[in-house]
Amino acid sequence: DADVTQTPRNRITKTGKRIMLECSQTKGHDRMYWYRQDPGLGLRLIYYSFDVKDINKGEISDGYSVSRQAQAKFSLSLESAIPNQTALYFCATAGSGGDIQYFGAGTRLSVL
Amino acid sequence: AQSVAQPEDQVNVAEGNPLTVKCTYSVSGNPYLFWYVQYPNRGLQFLLKYITGDNLVKGSYGFEAEFNKSQTSFHLKKPSALVSDSALYFCAVRDMNTGFQKLVFGTGTRLLVSP
Numbered sequence: 034d035a036d037v038t039q040t041p042r043n044r045i046t047k048t049g050k051r052i053m054l055e056c057s058q059t060k061g062h063d064r065m066y067w068y069r070q071d072p073g074l075g076l077r078l079i080y081y082s083f084d085v086k087d088i089n090k091g092e093i094s095d096g097y098s099v100s101r102q103a104q105a106k107f108s109l110s111l112e113s114a115i116p117n118q119t120a121l122y123f124c125a126t127a128g129s130g131g132d133i134q135y136f137g138a139g140t141r142l143s144v145l
Numbered sequence: 146a147q148s149v150a151q152p153e154d155q156v157n158v159a160e161g162n163p164l165t166v167k168c169t170y171s172v173s174g175n176p177y178l179f180w181y182v183q184y185p186n187r188g189l190q191f192l193l194k195y196i197t198g199d200n201l202v203k204g205s206y207g208f209e210a211e212f213n214k215s216q217t218s219f220h221l222k223k224p225s226a227l228v229s230d231s232a233l234y235f236c237a238v239r240d241m242n243t244g245f246q247k248l249v250f251g252t253g254t255r256l257l258v259s260p
Contacts, residue, residue: 037188064246073154075235075252076189089249123188132177132196132239132246136188 039137046114050082050110054109054140055125064127065107067083067091067099068135079131082107095099114144147172149219149236151251158226159259166221166254168236178206178219179248180210184232192234195219206230226258 036057041124046052056065067079068091078091080099096118100108112119121141125134148171158164170176177196181189192202200212210221221234233253240247 056223066247073252077252078247081247125188127246132194132248134180134189134248135190136190138186138188 035138037124037126037135037137039122039140041140042099042138043141045143045145048115049115050144052111052114053141054122054124054142056107056109056137058105058107058124058126058135060126060128060135061104062126062128062135065101066125067097067107067109068123069093069118070119070123070139079109079122094100111142111144114142116144118142118143119144146242147176147238147240147249149178149238149249149251151234151236151254152202153174153254154252155255155257157257157259160228161225161234162229164211164226164256166216166234166236166256168219168221170217170236170238172238172241174241177241178210178212179237179239180204180208180219180221181235181237181250182232183235187260189235191230192221217252226256228260231256231258 040055066081067074077093082088082101096112124137127134150169177192180192183189195202195212203209236251237248
């Protein structure tokens with residue numbers, strides 16, 4: 034089983050819909066991250082969390098929200114999806130050193 | 146702000162030839178630099194990192210990277226490319242402006258190794 038699991042792997046939704054992307058990890062890491070990947074733009078950080086009580090905005094948090102339900106679970110929500118949120122989304126975790134991040138396989142989201 | 150630049154969108158190399166994927170950085174203070182690889186339909190995987198010490202860093206799958214302070218570069222290299230090395234490669238730097246350990250990624254370089 035994967036150490037960092039993202040669900041769903043693929044999602045197609047319509048403009049205005051609320052959707053949630055989920056991430057769970059079995060690595061026992063405190064740090065969790067959400068990124069989006071767009072061609073030519075690389076990975077951009079949406080939100081990150083140091084622990085259950087610590088959630089921080091990344092460089093592109095507008096239009097997104099997150100919930101850290103437990104140490105092992107970190108969900109990303111799009112309250113009202115729009116087409117320019119079409120992207121590949123990655124969850125990642127890191128241990129106390131923080132340097133090496135472990136990524137899930139990604140969720141490919143299309144907003145029509 | 147900390148940043149990295151990957152000047153090449155794509156690098157093409159024949160199998161068996163040496164490969165180089167370029168990365169330059171801009172940081173205040175000493176850089177903490179990383180390379181990650183993304184294979185098709187997979188998440189990113191850590192390859193190697195430079196924190197301090199020897200300028201030549203060895204990593205997974207036969208890759209190495211050379212840190213050059215005067216040129217502010219951290220190029221990824223491999224002496225002999227394999228077709229299976231074809232993937233998307235990301236350079237990253239630790240964001241030292243926050244107390245939290247975040248990484249700032251480059252835009253990625255696609256490596257295509259032809260048989």
